[in-house]
Amino acid sequence: MNEKEKLKETLSALFDNEAGKQDQLELRRLVRSLDDNPELIETYQRYMLTHATQKGEPLPILSQGLLNNVRAALEQETMEEVLPDISVTINKNNTSGLSLRWLKSLGRVAVAASVAVMAVYVVEHQVLSPSASIARNAATQMPAPDMVSNTVASGTAEVNEHNNRLLNPDVMTVSAGDRQPFDRPVDSATKSSPGCTIGALRSDNSERVWEKELPAGYVLCKQKDQSKQCESVTSKIGCYLN
């Protein structure tokens, strides 16, 4: 029996919940081989399909789309850990199956690209004078540690303004030239801050719904919610006054 057949036998045993009972290391060998033998996943899926068919159970999903999306999201997180000061947004569907090393390189390019795209967006959606300022009463100010931003106005990725103050748009006065982060969940932000309406930012970081306009001088910035390790289904975003 060659190495591949051994792996497939382990896969068969795993399917029967029998792997690793006699050889503790065989499961580890199998899992390690998955990168080099992606067809093993397909084989496992066919085992599931065969079993379900024989037992009259609901047929399993054969697509690996969800798996690829989960992989991509987790690899992106790893990349963000490697590049902690830069918030990178990459469409999940374009990253599945890519190696981490490749992603790291892509990430640096993607920062510049995403900044450029956002700059175009803001320019297109300017509805007020660039010099407009918003008067609000100052009240709540909180530190926003490790806040990450991609600032558009300069067309370059601007990173990590530590000690940025959290802006409550209802109560804080902001002058042109200030750069204050606005940090609210997407839904409440839309409700409570008429000067900064924004769309939903999906948790997979594919910015599929940018549906609202910004007043002139504002840019959108994704903020990584460090306190919750980006657990939210809806992410938070920032609104900066240039």
Added chain:
Amino acid sequence: MKDDHHEAVAEDSLKENAEGSVDNSEGLPSDSFLPEGLSSESARADFELVKLVQQGNKRSFDLLVIKYQSRVISIVGRFVKDPAEAQDVAQETFIKAYRAIKSFRGDSAFYTWLYRIAVNTAKNFLAARKRRPGSTGAQSVDIALDDDEQFSDHIEALHEIETPESRLMRDELKQVIDSAIASLSEELRTAICLREFDGLSYEEIAEVLSCPIGTVRSRIFRAREVIDEQVKQFLD
């Protein structure tokens, strides 16, 4: 019994909504909950994979995703009717599970733990959507958050109604499998049937056939190879 990791994940997934809380208690399974078709042996095997993930082997998690994606999508689909949204929530479920997996100690079945995450993620998704400005009545088709009866029906999600197409495919596939099994030698056919139809463990099959466990394992694998080749051709 509620262990720490359950609570941690449940609380975490509830906390993620900055506003509005969702009750975590309703409709969630007990720690001993295992759906039909999942045995304690399955839970043990899952935990072996989880331990590898905890040691940093991400690919191990792939197998868990593949094993449970259909079930998770079915569960989520009871809350979120839109297939694309259900897919997103299912994806989020696995991502959360991966992030929290280091806290999983195996006190309960992995699937029970995953189920909780799926339900909470779906509930939070609905709660967030209801708060979304301009949201319409589209969510009225979803399960009400406070409807205990509907939550208790989760297990039915595992038994989706088949479409005529899937029924036809199942029938054709079953013929292919039956034909492949019929072509097996007697010793291979006996081994695979004792496993697949009677659900015997390798040890039990070894006793029945009076042969070593390694032989049982090998026979079942060789039988699967023959069947799988036919299934693969059918799918291609």
